[in-house]
Amino acid sequence: MTHNFSKTSQFLPTRKPLFSPFKSSSALFLAAGLSISSILPVFAGTAQKTQLISQGGKKVEITLVSYAVTKAAYEKIIPNFVAKWKKEKGQEVVIRQSYGGSGSQTRAVIDGLPADVVALALALDTKKIEQAGLINPGWEKEAPNGSIITRSVVALETRAGNPKKIKTWNDLIKPGVKIVTANPKTSGGARWNFLALWGAVTKNGGNETQALKFVNDVFRNVVVLPKDARESSDAFYKKGQGDVLLNYENEVILAAQQGKTDVSYEVPSVNISIEGPVAVVDKNVDKHGTRAVSEAFVKFLFTPEAQREFAKVGFRPVNATVAKEVQNKFPKITQLYTVGSLGGWDAVQKKFFNDGAIFDKIQGGRR
Template identity: 35%
Template sequence: MRPPPLPALGLFACLAAFAVIAGWNWPGHAGPRLVNVSYDPTRELYRDINAAFAADYRQQAGGEVEIVQSHAGGAFQARQVASGAQDADVVTLGLPSDVEGLHRRGLIGDDWRERLPHAASPYCSTVVFVVRKGNPRGISDWPDLLRDGVEIITPDPKTSGNGRMAALAAFGSVTARGGDEKRAKAFVKDLFAHAPFLPAAAREAGVAFAVENKGDVQIAWESEALREADESGGAVEVVYPPISLRAEASVAWVDANVARHGSEKLARAYLQFLFGDAAQEIFARRGYRPANAEILQRHAERLRPMNLLAITALAPDWFEAQQKFFGENGVIDTIYQPKPRGE
């Protein structure tokens, strides 16, 4: 199945999608090079990860390494890699379905889940709410989002993993409490009706809410919610709903590309580094839930225990959920209307 056409992206998202950030890129640098195509909110995360990996590589190999980063909405990034517009050595994406989609196009090996620890998921995440100081709308649970007059800031599910997670978690919040799929579908439709616009990616949504003061509540990746609260000086707060959805961030080297680049050994080492204690600590500090249970427990005050649904509550697996909800004529197609932001 061909991927759906890309909706028009705002300037912010276009710049984000094609911005290349090199952590070690100086004139005359002749060390090995690796391109990591990731999703939108992981900019600060991989800045820290790459610095730690470069230091480790320097110590182990006695040389320098260049890591080139690309960030934009996860669904958009996956399509960029699939089309060849992004020549990724590795992908570090927010949802397994994005990596599985690349596998089914023949770009990633059949065993991609088995060749790294924890089914190639170095951490998990979820979506939570961000509200104004003092929570003036009294938002604590999913039904509160549909109160009269509440404006929701959430990204577009056609371009953003955050947007897809918001839709799936909202749907699951209904079915997990005994509602049928018809009722859940109506709930998600109403949720999108409360959004004045749908930004292309998670960071753009965060800027709209926390910086530009648009909307009453934001549905955000937990890591973004924590970052926004930390940086706001108390202007916004994180609210944990009673139920949300677990997202297993997934990573893989892109077999078709590393074979051409001669970079498979470096790509393997880089991704294996993500499962070591140093990287797992960085994930936790940056608001992601590390696969290492001991390290997660050490950060339990910040990454508090939550009731997180598995994707199997909604579909047999992540790829089937992608097809059911976001594929051609899927659930979202029947209720979704693009809402680009006006000038």
């Protein structure tokens, strides 16, 4: 099924994002890949001096750290949670927010960004924060659905009208098809793309030898391998490189909503479930005295109210009620598999993406 988006959309447009300050140094944000100009100070009272809002009494403050494309959803979700907490607890909540690449955000939290809640692009990033001693082991069991709040799948984003007739995974290995995807060594999103290619064979009746050959053939058609998903999109749209871009389905939908591009895309029916986890940063919430409100916010993200907002910006909801409500807005997947079915992130990282692993061997064959 081909999906064409014009510069109008059935979904509501997004609004100007909210940003907030942190006490980390300028060097920290630069090292994490965050723009200093995007982190604006919030002032309490009339004095032009940044200060923490009291964690007791009438106000409580928490910090959410997430990856870029979730921002449009959180702009709607956060005011709803704030209103709910005010009504039920009689307390005002201020939720500071930071958005950026998932890997950069992970490094920033480990280096001192005072996150109370992290909602990142893949569990591997959350695991890194756990390994740094900031999140207690077992966080996956602390919230519903294995702490996964959003799902997406890999889409084949093509030039308008899909002139190369790219509809399935197998079309990617046709002679003359030029592919753009980010580098799995540096991009979490690109790891999802790689695993989708691998699973297109192993989860569709093929074996690993056949999968290796297929993925090798695909990467022979890759004409540019940027470091992250944003640079991949820029290469495809701004520089006109390639015939097809491997991308998150929700990214394609959101770009169309924001009027950035006219889009054609295909969603292969055998696909991987791209799962975005959420976790409370235990060490920080205990230090800040914000565990109760942080855990309540995480719980709120699984409610139908919040899940509808994620769905509006292109994520496939994890709440069964909302999933049924919006099922006709998304292409049907006949075979949906997870990272867990491939052995889990630790095994996947070691097998495919560590130095000298399968992806490096594939890259060596391209040189």
